[in-house]
Structure formats: structure tokens, C-alpha cells
Amino acid sequence: MANLQQKLNGMLHKLTRLAEIFNIAVVITNQVQSSPDTFFGDPIKAAGGSI
Structure with a gap:
């Protein structure tokens, strides 16, 4: 991850x-991207992962 x-x-x-x-x-x-089936936590997450 440090390289990214x-x-x-x-x-x-x-x-x-x-x-x-x-x-x-x-x-x-x-x-x-959104995950509408998520009931707990944040339904929005980075599409390419996190850096």
C-alpha cells in the first residue's frame, strides 16, 4: 500500500x-459505488479500493 x-x-x-x-x-x-443491500455502516465505498 505504501507504493500506491x-x-x-x-x-x-x-x-x-x-x-x-x-x-x-x-x-x-x-x-x-453504492451497495443498497447494506443495512449497517456506510453503503458508499471507493470503487477502486482505498489508498
Whole structure:
């Protein structure tokens, strides 16, 4: 999992630099899925897992 966090951090750093250099907006979304048969807890979870 640490490897995924490092890759995510690197990508976020690159996007931040691009936004600052070219004065552009960067929008990041998180795809989620719902489990309607869940009675307890949060029925919404990340589609790709958690990082």
C-alpha cells in the first residue's frame, strides 16, 4: 500500500506543478459505488479500493 501512496503523491505533485506553471484548474474526483443491500455502516465505498 505504501507504493500506491507514493505513486499517488507523485502524481498529485505533478498536477500541482502543472496548475501553478500554466495557471490552470485541476479537478480530481473519486469514483464511488453504492451497495443498497447494506443495512449497517456506510453503503458508499471507493470503487477502486482505498489508498
